[in-house]
């Protein structure tokens with residue numbers, strides 16, 4: 001049985017005061033022993049988050065890492081080894097905002113995925129189609145290509161220590177959630193693609209849904225058989241709402 005994971009991607013939101021307040025509130029969440037939970041603050045606040053949450057079950061992840069795993073002359077970047085050093089356990093790889101706005105190509109994502117794993121960080125590989133691609137019935141092709149780009153370069157076994165997040169681009173920050181059936185269809189497809197290569201990995205890997213997950217739609221999404229929790233954006237900036245989604249994942 002797969003454990004659900006509820007992960008909060010804070011994106012580029014927050015400042016010293018709001019992050020401190022959010023971390024303080026998160027410390028009060030009632031622990032759900034059967035659910036994994038993690039937050040992904042902006043890089044600047046990672047150390048503070050790890051420190052604040054160290055007595056809690058909440059793990060910390062980064063939103064990005066450099067293509068090279070160790071320290072070197074690479075201005076503006078943060079390496080996987082530095083992230084591990086300050087206490088991170090996860091890193092997001094291939095969020096659509098990075099693919100579409102920040103130039104993260106498949107070649108770059110392969111390097112980031114590999115850099116993360118080489119230092120013991122667990123990558124959360126984000127996949128998802130745009131609205132236009134869905135309208136052209138290209139959803140499954142896009143998802144397969146994005147997934148195969150990692151599998152073809154790094155092999156299937158890398159997914160024994162990774163998480164996948166299906167995040168339809170049209171549902172991110174728009175209030176338009178995929179219906180539970182739409183999401184389940186893609187999650188099932190992703191799991192089947194992995195099962196074609198290795199059944200045991202497919203059965204064990206957590207596949208999260210992301211895109212306007214809120215307290216009021218989390219239950220319907222999380223009860224789908226192939227949805228193992230959520231990657232939450234906007235709603236993770238509010239400890240009450242994030243806590244409610246975390247509780248729902250434990251039901």
Ligand SMILES: O=C(CO)COP(=O)(O)O
Nearest residue numbers: 009172173211212233234
């Ligand atoms: O992009 C997301 C999480 O990575 C989803 O963001 P929203 O929950 O704000 O739609």
